Amino acid sequence: MTRTKLLGAATFGFGLLLAAGSASALTIGFSQVGSEGDWRPAFSKDMKDEAAKRNIDLKYSDAQGKEENQLKAVRSFIAQKVDAIIIAPVVVTGWDAVLKEAKAAKIPVFLADRDVDSDPSLFVTRISADFNLEGRLAGAWLAQASKGKCDVVELQGTVGSAPALQRKKGFESVTALFPDIKIVKSQSGDFTTAGGKEVAESFIKATNGFKGICAVYAHNDNMQLGAIQAMKEAGLKPGKDVLLVSVDGVPDMFRLLAAGEANASVELKSDIGKNIYDVVEAYLKGKTDFPKWVLIPSDLHTQADAAAELAKRGLK
Amino acid sequence: MIPVPPPSEPATKTRRPLPAVVWPLVALAAILVVDGFISPSFFSIRLVEGRLYGSLIDIVYRGTPIALLALGMAIVIGAKGIDLSVGSVVAIAGAVMAHFIHLGFDPAVVVAATLAVGLLCGLWNGFLVAVLSIQPIIATLILMVAGRGIALMINGGRIPTFRSDFFSALSTGRIWVIPSRLFLVALVFLVLWAVLRRTAFGLFVEAVGGNASAARLAGIGTRMVTLATYGISGVCAALAGIIITGDTRSSDAVTAGMWSELDAILAVVLGGASLNGGRIFLATTLVGVLIIQSLTTSILMSGLPPEFNLVVKAVVILAVLLVQAPKVRTAVGSLVAAFRPRRTER
Structure with a gap:
C-alpha cells in the first residue's frame, strides 16, 4: 500500500x-x-x-x-x-x-x-x-458459443444494485432472441467469491451435478471464481462440462481463461x-455537441487471447 | 367416548413439560421436510471425489463458520455480554492469515499468529467491558466498525489471493470421507464443553451472567471470567476466519463474515438461551446454526427470486422463535381449549 x-x-x-x-x-x-x-x-x-x-x-x-x-x-x-x-x-x-x-x-x-x-x-x-452493454456482450457470446441452445444458471450481483440490474437486463435482451436459451436458475451471490461459491454449490445439488446445464453466467468474475471452485470440488470440469461467462476481467480470471477453466469474460476497463x-x-x-453519455466500449476476452492479455499486463 | 376433562389447566400442570431442546429440533425437522418436497434429491447423500456429497452435507459444511462464531457467542452471552465484533474479527483474521502466507511462513506459524490476533481482539473487547465497564454492545461495536478498516489496511486495500495446500485441506479438504472442517467444529465443541462442564469455569460464567454482584460477593473473579469469555469468542472468530478465508483462498476484508455476528447471536437465541445471560447451551446452539443454514441453503435451492431471500428468512425465523416462546405456546394452547367447548355445544 x-x-x-x-x-x-x-x-x-x-x-x-x-x-x-x-x-x-x-x-x-x-x-x-x-x-x-x-x-x-x-x-x-x-x-x-x-x-x-x-x-x-x-x-x-x-x-x-x-x-x-x-x-x-x-x-x-x-x-x-x-x-x-x-x-x-x-x-x-x-x-x-x-x-x-x-x-x-x-x-x-x-x-x-x-x-x-x-x-x-x-x-x-x-x-x-455501460453495464447493459456488458450483459449484451456476454449474452451474444453465449448465444454463439452454444449455437442458440442453452440452459443457463445465473449468479446475480447484489440485489437492486445498478450493475446487477443492467447486466441481467442486457443479457436477457440478447438471449430472448433465442427461444432455446433459458435461464433455469438465478440467485444472488452478492458479487463475492464466497457468495458465488455457496450459490453454485446449491445449484449443483439442485440440478444433480449441473445435469442439462450448459452455461453459468456470473455478473462479476469474483462470483465466477467461487463457482469454478465449487464445480471442481463437485468433480466437474469448469470450462469443459459447462460454459462459463462473466464480467470484469480481473487478473485471476485471465489466468483461468489461459488454463482453459473458464470461457469468456467481458472486461470492465x-x-x-x-x-x-x-x-x-x-x-x-471548443467542441460542445457531446451526447449526455459518452460510452466507453467494452471488450470481451476468451481463452484465445487470455495468455496474450496476461503478458500485456505484466501478469503471470 | 371418554369424558374430556374441562380446560386442560390441571392436565398441563401434571404433565411433565417437554425439554427445551425439543423445539429447535422440531423447527429444524420442519424445514428439512419442506426441503424434501422442494427438491426430491435433497436427502440423497453419495460419494463424489472421495467425499460425502449432498444437500444435507452442504448445510453442515456451510454452517461451520457460523457454528464456530456461535459457540464463542454462546459463552459471551452466558455471561450476559454480547460480541458484535466477531464478523470483523473474521475479516482481520483472514487478512492476517493471507499476509503471513504471503510472507512465506509455515502453516503452523500462520495459524498461531492468526489465533493470537483473534485472542488479542477478544481481550481488547474484554478489557473495555470488564475493566473500563463499557456496556458490551457499545464496547464490541467499536471493533465491529474499526475491524474492517484494520483488515483493509493489512490487505492494502486489495483482495489478496493465495495458494496453500494446508489451508485448502483444512477448509475444503476431507479426512476419510468427511469434510475436515467438521472435525474442527467437533474439536472446538468438545474443548469448550470440557472447559465449561468439567471445570468450574462454566459455573463461574453462568454465575456472572445470572447476577454479577452476587458472583463477586461469592468470591468469583468476575473481571477475569468476563475477560476470558471475550477471549474465547475472539479465538473462535479467528478460527471461523481461517475457514472462510481458506475456502475461497482469498481475503476479502469488506465482505468476509459480513453480518455473521447477527447469525451467530440468532443461533444462540434459537438454541434457547436468553440474552439476559445465566445459561449456556452449546449443543442446542449448534441446532440453531443448522436451522439458519438449512434455511439459507433451501432458499438458494428453491429457485425463489433473490429479492425474497431476506423476507422468507425473516418470516421463518419469526415462526421458529414464536414456537419456542412459552407465552405463545400457552396462549395457543388456551385458545385451542377455548374453542373446543363451543364446537361441542353446536
Whole structure:
C-alpha cells in the first residue's frame, strides 16, 4: 500500500513539476469515490498516469466513500478556479447545489463511471462503460458459443444494485432472441467469491451435478471464481462440462481463461483515463455537441487471447 | 367416548413439560421436510471425489463458520455480554492469515499468529467491558466498525489471493470421507464443553451472567471470567476466519463474515438461551446454526427470486422463535381449549 501511495505521490509530484514548467497546462480537479476493490485503485492510478502523460495538472481527491468529502473537494476545486472538474460520484442524489455553484463559476463538470440525478444541463456529459452493454456482450457470446441452445444458471450481483440490474437486463435482451436459451436458475451471490461459491454449490445439488446445464453466467468474475471452485470440488470440469461467462476481467480470471477453466469474460476497463481526458480536452478546445453519455466500449476476452492479455499486463 | 376433562389447566400442570431442546429440533425437522418436497434429491447423500456429497452435507459444511462464531457467542452471552465484533474479527483474521502466507511462513506459524490476533481482539473487547465497564454492545461495536478498516489496511486495500495446500485441506479438504472442517467444529465443541462442564469455569460464567454482584460477593473473579469469555469468542472468530478465508483462498476484508455476528447471536437465541445471560447451551446452539443454514441453503435451492431471500428468512425465523416462546405456546394452547367447548355445544 505504501508503495502504491508513494507511486501516486511521485506521479502527482511529477505532474506538478510539469505543470510548473509550462504555463498553458490544464488544471483539472478529480474527485474519486475512494479506493475499494481492485478496479477503482487501478482506475485512479490510470487517471494520474494519463494526466502526467498529457501535461495536465491533476488535483486528485479521494472521498473515502463519503459524499460530503466529495462536495468539499468540488467546492475547493471551484475556489482554486480549475479548468474542469471530473466527478466519480459516490451516490446519485444531492448534487444540485454544488453543480450550480460550478456552473456559476463557469467551470465545466464531467461525470466518470456513475450517474447523478441532477438536471442534465448542470454537467457536460457522463463518460462511462455501460453495464447493459456488458450483459449484451456476454449474452451474444453465449448465444454463439452454444449455437442458440442453452440452459443457463445465473449468479446475480447484489440485489437492486445498478450493475446487477443492467447486466441481467442486457443479457436477457440478447438471449430472448433465442427461444432455446433459458435461464433455469438465478440467485444472488452478492458479487463475492464466497457468495458465488455457496450459490453454485446449491445449484449443483439442485440440478444433480449441473445435469442439462450448459452455461453459468456470473455478473462479476469474483462470483465466477467461487463457482469454478465449487464445480471442481463437485468433480466437474469448469470450462469443459459447462460454459462459463462473466464480467470484469480481473487478473485471476485471465489466468483461468489461459488454463482453459473458464470461457469468456467481458472486461470492465480501468485504463479509461484517455477516454475521459479526450472528452475534457475536446470540450475545452471548443467542441460542445457531446451526447449526455459518452460510452466507453467494452471488450470481451476468451481463452484465445487470455495468455496474450496476461503478458500485456505484466501478469503471470 | 371418554369424558374430556374441562380446560386442560390441571392436565398441563401434571404433565411433565417437554425439554427445551425439543423445539429447535422440531423447527429444524420442519424445514428439512419442506426441503424434501422442494427438491426430491435433497436427502440423497453419495460419494463424489472421495467425499460425502449432498444437500444435507452442504448445510453442515456451510454452517461451520457460523457454528464456530456461535459457540464463542454462546459463552459471551452466558455471561450476559454480547460480541458484535466477531464478523470483523473474521475479516482481520483472514487478512492476517493471507499476509503471513504471503510472507512465506509455515502453516503452523500462520495459524498461531492468526489465533493470537483473534485472542488479542477478544481481550481488547474484554478489557473495555470488564475493566473500563463499557456496556458490551457499545464496547464490541467499536471493533465491529474499526475491524474492517484494520483488515483493509493489512490487505492494502486489495483482495489478496493465495495458494496453500494446508489451508485448502483444512477448509475444503476431507479426512476419510468427511469434510475436515467438521472435525474442527467437533474439536472446538468438545474443548469448550470440557472447559465449561468439567471445570468450574462454566459455573463461574453462568454465575456472572445470572447476577454479577452476587458472583463477586461469592468470591468469583468476575473481571477475569468476563475477560476470558471475550477471549474465547475472539479465538473462535479467528478460527471461523481461517475457514472462510481458506475456502475461497482469498481475503476479502469488506465482505468476509459480513453480518455473521447477527447469525451467530440468532443461533444462540434459537438454541434457547436468553440474552439476559445465566445459561449456556452449546449443543442446542449448534441446532440453531443448522436451522439458519438449512434455511439459507433451501432458499438458494428453491429457485425463489433473490429479492425474497431476506423476507422468507425473516418470516421463518419469526415462526421458529414464536414456537419456542412459552407465552405463545400457552396462549395457543388456551385458545385451542377455548374453542373446543363451543364446537361441542353446536
